[in-house]
Amino acid sequence: MIRRTTTLALATLLLAAPWAVSPAAAAPPAQAATLCAGSPRGCALETNDWLREGATFPVTVIGNANARIQVVVYLAVATDGVLTELRPISSEADVITNTSGVAHTDVAIPTLGAGGDSSGWALVSVGGMQDTTETLQTVGQFVPFGARVPLILGDGYGDEKPAGSVLDLQFTGTIPGTRFAVDYADADGIWHDTTATADAAPANTTAAATRPDAITTLRYVVPRGLTSTPHKFRLRNVSDSAISPLWLATPTVDGTPREPAAAFQPPPVGADLTGANLVATHPEKSVVLAAGGVAGLALVVTVAGAVTGLRRRGGLR
Amino acid sequence: MPGAALADGVGWRDGWCRPKEGQTVVIDWNEAPESLPGVSETQLIRCIKLGADQTYPTEGDSDLTNPLESAEIAYADPLGVVTSIHGISEGDGRSWRYILGKVDEEGGRWLAGDEWRPKPLVDSFVGITLSATGQAEPVAAPQFDLTEPTETPTLTEPASPTPTASESTSGPGPSGSATSPVPSASGIATQTATPSATASPTNTATNTPTGGTSSTPTATPTTTARRTTTPPRTRRPTSRPTRRTTPPRRSTYEPQPPANPPVPPVQQPPPPPPPPPVIEEPTTGPAGSGETTAAANPSPSRVWGREDVKRQSVEPTRNDKPAPWSQLAAVAGAAVVVGGLGTAFARGLQTSVPPVVEDE
Numbered sequence: 001m002i003r004r005t006t007t008l009a010l011a012t013l014l015l016a017a018p019w020a021v022s023p024a025a026a027a028p029p030a031q032a033a034t035l036c037a038g039s040p041r042g043c044a045l046e047t048n049d050w051l052r053e054g055a056t057f058p059v060t061v062i063g064n065a066n067a068r069i070q071v072v073v074y075l076a077v078a079t080d081g082v083l084t085e086l087r088p089i090s091s092e093a094d095v096i097t098n099t100s101g102v103a104h105t106d107v108a109i110p111t112l113g114a115g116g117d118s119s120g121w122a123l124v125s126v127g128g129m130q131d132t133t134e135t136l137q138t139v140g141q142f143v144p145f146g147a148r149v150p151l152i153l154g155d156g157y158g159d160e161k162p163a164g165s166v167l168d169l170q171f172t173g174t175i176p177g178t179r180f181a182v183d184y185a186d187a188d189g190i191w192h193d194t195t196a197t198a199d200a201a202p203a204n205t206t207a208a209a210t211r212p213d214a215i216t217t218l219r220y221v222v223p224r225g226l227t228s229t230p231h232k233f234r235l236r237n238v239s240d241s242a243i244s245p246l247w248l249a250t251p252t253v254d255g256t257p258r259e260p261a262a263a264f265q266p267p268p269v270g271a272d273l274t275g276a277n278l279v280a281t282h283p284e285k286s287v288v289l290a291a292g293g294v295a296g297l298a299l300v301v302t303v304a305g306a307v308t309g310l311r312r313r314g315g316l317r
Numbered sequence: 318m319p320g321a322a323l324a325d326g327v328g329w330r331d332g333w334c335r336p337k338e339g340q341t342v343v344i345d346w347n348e349a350p351e352s353l354p355g356v357s358e359t360q361l362i363r364c365i366k367l368g369a370d371q372t373y374p375t376e377g378d379s380d381l382t383n384p385l386e387s388a389e390i391a392y393a394d395p396l397g398v399v400t401s402i403h404g405i406s407e408g409d410g411r412s413w414r415y416i417l418g419k420v421d422e423e424g425g426r427w428l429a430g431d432e433w434r435p436k437p438l439v440d441s442f443v444g445i446t447l448s449a450t451g452q453a454e455p456v457a458a459p460q461f462d463l464t465e466p467t468e469t470p471t472l473t474e475p476a477s478p479t480p481t482a483s484e485s486t487s488g489p490g491p492s493g494s495a496t497s498p499v500p501s502a503s504g505i506a507t508q509t510a511t512p513s514a515t516a517s518p519t520n521t522a523t524n525t526p527t528g529g530t531s532s533t534p535t536a537t538p539t540t541t542a543r544r545t546t547t548p549p550r551t552r553r554p555t556s557r558p559t560r561r562t563t564p565p566r567r568s569t570y571e572p573q574p575p576a577n578p579p580v581p582p583v584q585q586p587p588p589p590p591p592p593p594p595v596i597e598e599p600t601t602g603p604a605g606s607g608e609t610t611a612a613a614n615p616s617p618s619r620v621w622g623r624e625d626v627k628r629q630s631v632e633p634t635r636n637d638k639p640a641p642w643s644q645l646a647a648v649a650g651a652a653v654v655v656g657g658l659g660t661a662f663a664r665g666l667q668t669s670v671p672p673v674v675e676d677e
Contacts, residue, residue, distance in 0.1 A: 054418075054458025056429040091423060110424025111458045148458060163622030177347030177456040179359070208347060208359070224621045239347070239360060240457040251620040288645055295652030302656055306663030 028137035028273050031070065031126035035063035036139055036273055039101065045071065045124050045140045047107075050212050052146035052175045053089070054111045059124060061095055061103040063139070068096045070127030071107055076142065078119035078264040083135075086123055111148065116245045118147040119264040120173025120212050135269050142266035144213035146175035148242035152235060153215065154260030163251035164224040166196045168217045170260050171235065174209035178239045182220035184249075185232040194233075195220050215263070226251045328374060329388045333462040334364035339439055341365075342384045344403055345455035346447040352405040360457060361403055363388040373437045381415065384435045384443050402445060410449045418442035418459035425459035 028036070036043035043063035051057055051073065059071050073090035076083055089112060095103040112118070123129075125140030135142075150171040161167060169182060183191040196219035209216040218235070228251060235244040334341045346352050347359040365374065365387045377386035381399055385392045393401040399413050400406060407413055415435065418427040419442060427444055429452045435443045442459040 054424070054426045055454050056426060058429075106429060108426050108428065110421075110426045111460065112424065163620040164624075165622060175456055177345075177359070179347075208350065222622075225619050228618055228620045238358075241460070251622070253620060253622055288648060291645055292648045292652075295648060295656075299652065299656050299659055303659040303663060306660065307666075310663065310666055 028139075029126060029128045031128055032138045032270075032273060035061070035067045035069050035097075035126065037064070039064045041101065043139050045126075047124050047141075047143060050144040050146060051109060051122055051124075052212070053109050053148060056106050056108045059093070059105055059107050061097055061105070063097060063101050065097055065099050065101045067101070068094065070094050071105055072125060072127045072129070073107060073109055074123040074125065074129065075112070075145065076119045076121040076123055076264065076266065077117050078121075081262050081264050083119075083264070083267070086129055086135075088127075089122070116149045118145060118149070118151055118173050120147075120151050121145055121264055121266050123266075123269065125269070135267055136272040137270070139270050139273060141269050144211060145173060146212035147173055148175065148178075148237050148240045149244045150174045150180075150209070150216070150235070151263065152244060152247070153263060154258065155220075156257060156260060157249075158256040158258035159230070159248060159250055160252045160256045161222045161249045162253065162255035163222050163226065165255075166201075166219050166221055169220055169235070170215050170217055172215050172263050173212050174216050175212070175240075176208070176210055178209040178237055180209065180216075180218050181236050181238050182218060183234050183236055184223065185234075187227070191234070192223075194223055222249060222251050224251075228252060329363050329365045331363055333362055333460055334366075334440070335462045335464075335466060337439060339365045339367040340384065340435070340437065341442045341459070342388050342390070343442065343444045343455045343457060343459075344390065345444065345457070346403075346405050347456050348411060348446075348448050348453075349405070349409070352447075353403075360455060361390065362457070363390065364462075367437055367439050371437050371439065380434045380436070383437070402447075405447060407447065411447050412449075414446050414448055414451075414453050416444045416446070416452055416454050418444055418454070420459050420461055425461075427454035427459065429454070 032043075041062065044061075046060045046062070048057050061069065061071065063069075071090075071093040072088050074086035075089045077085040077087055089109055091108045091110065093105045093107045095105045097103040107124075121142050122145035123135065123140055123142050125135075125138050129138055151173040153170040153172060155161070155167040155169040157167065171180075174180075181193050181195045184194045185191050230248040230250050232246045233249050234246045237243070342363050342365060344361040345359065350359045365384060367373075373383040373387045375386040375389075376383050377392075378394060379397060382392060382394055385399075385402065390403055391401075392399055392403070393406075402413055415433045416427050416429065417432055417435070418425065420426075420440070425442075427442075433452070435441075440461075444455040444459075446453040446455050
């Protein structure tokens with residue numbers, strides 16, 4: 001009997017473990033509360049694996065029935081890996097969930113302006129968010145976001161770079177399929193392409209950019225024979241004619257090494273909102289936790305049942 | 318290749334359309350970049366000029382092939398399905414997918430939805446992408462070409478001799494048409510002068526084109542107002558008000574590139590619309606004083622670097638996420654192993670007790 005209750009208690013604990021929810025905090029945005037408060041199946045906003053500017057995407061809203069909310073995509077602007085601003089970038093998309101609590105809509109993200117400050121992530125959430133700390137109390141998710149001007153992380157050197165060597169420029173937040181080139185401005189201010197070409201070495205072939213949350217590497221050369229003064233460099237989007245902000249580089253013999261910056265890692269969304277499903281696009285963690293819980297429960301039941309059966313039959317003393 | 322004029326100025330040309338010019342067709346094959354051997358670009362952008370009647374200059378078999386015919390892009394559509402465009406055939410699970418786009422005051426974007434069949438509307442965009450996914454859009458977002466036009470609407474794209482030829486024919490005409498070559502003349506020079514105006518050092522460096530344009534005092538106010546610098550008066554003795562002189566052309570002329578060429582130009586490309594000159598000024602490092610006025614350094618030392626320098630490969634600092642199923646497989650495998658061991662343990666405990674024989 002005791003073992004049975006122990007087994008039952010253990011089973012309950014294991015079943016409940018994956019779905020433990022942290023306690024609720026202060027007031028969430030009004031629209032998040034409308035969608036989530038008391039929702040029988042939780043609330044979530046689901047969309048594609050990644051978004052980009054200049055395209056349209058489907059968004060599915062799940063939550064309370066007949067809830068009216070605005071779906072807004074915010075660009076996550078970050079400095080040194082810290083979120084500083086959530087800037088709305090999508091066109092208006094008002095939805096009303098049906099009697100099952102589900103709504104579908106298409107959200108259009110026009111091209112951004114001059115840009116250049118995209119962190120490579122965007123927050124798909126409800127309208128009315130102002131404070132960047134509200135991500136813990138709102139519903140939605142951070143999604144990799146591709147921009148025409150990517151986020152440049154660095155090339156392994158500081159302001160002084162070794163002349164004549166091939167450098168790996170790393171950047172992220174790209175639109176897949178985009179091709180880039182690096183230009184420098186000579187003493188007359190004329191821009192020249194200085195991307196390392198495959199003709200120079202077969203290892204220099206530059207593939208197209210991949211997903212926005214992957215790091216793309218472009219090889220470029222700091223030309224020999226320049227004066228040891230700051231020169232302007234820029235990253236140009238060949239497919240889309242967009243140009244990144246400039247950076248200055250001074251050619252020296254050895255250059256000063258500097259680690260590339262770390263990219264922005266988004267915080268969890270909705271951790272403090274009761275009812276919010278902590279849903280990533282692929283719910284890896286909850287699936288793994290549930291599987292682990294079920295496996296542990298099965299193991300305990302097997303062993304306990306075998307031991308109990310043995311004791312009954314007198315196998316163990 | 319230059320655009321072919323059909324009639325009344327309708328036809329096509331390379332590059333994005335300007336506002337009110339027509340429809341832009343974007344052919345994108347970035348998912349199969351090696352489709353055209355020897356060609357490194359993965360997109361083809363052409364502008365179909367639409368007239369006032371808003372019909373396609375040349376019509377094909379269906380509304381899907383109308384823009385291809387009008388832009389003179391090679392295609393094959395056996396049985397009405399477009400299978401090959403620009404010499405690239407569908408295959409490997411990829412096919413040509415249409416999508417419409419637009420540009421408004423918010424920006425440009427491709428519109429996924431039920432409307433994907435092209436219609437001859439001015440300022441519209443048609444994106445045709447070779448992709449395996451549902452409604453794929455081209456890599457480049459819809460945009461307008463905002464550079465100065467280099468021709469009047471009645472002229473074809475200026476190859477090197479045509480502007481001078483057209484000027485000579487329209488020169489003796491009434492004053493209205495006499496001024497028409499002037500915007501084109503200053504237009505061409507303005508196109509090369511505008512990027513120099515935004516980058517401050519080049520104002521002093523490239524003074525020849527600005528000298529050429531200043532020889533036309535009857536230029537329309539709009540073109541002269543756009544320039545931010547007042548160029549010096551020309552020193553050419555043969556300058557005439559309504560006609561551009563050839564010496565400036567000879568020294569500074571380069572084949573007029575398309576407005577936004579897909580191939581990166583070697584020198585002084587026209588700046589694309591999105592980044593304003595604000596971006597030109599960097600915030601870090603010393604103000605670019607070391608660029609043109611290298612005269613500040615009487616004999617600047619040039620840096621050649623090391624001869625045996627190897628390529629510096631920097632490992633990305635962020636770890637890629639492991640595949641999600643690997644974690645699940647690990648947990649499942651561990652559960653199976655432990656469960657098997659537990660069962661074996663339990664079985665092992667079961668000692669073979671002989672049945673108690675009760676002696677009666």
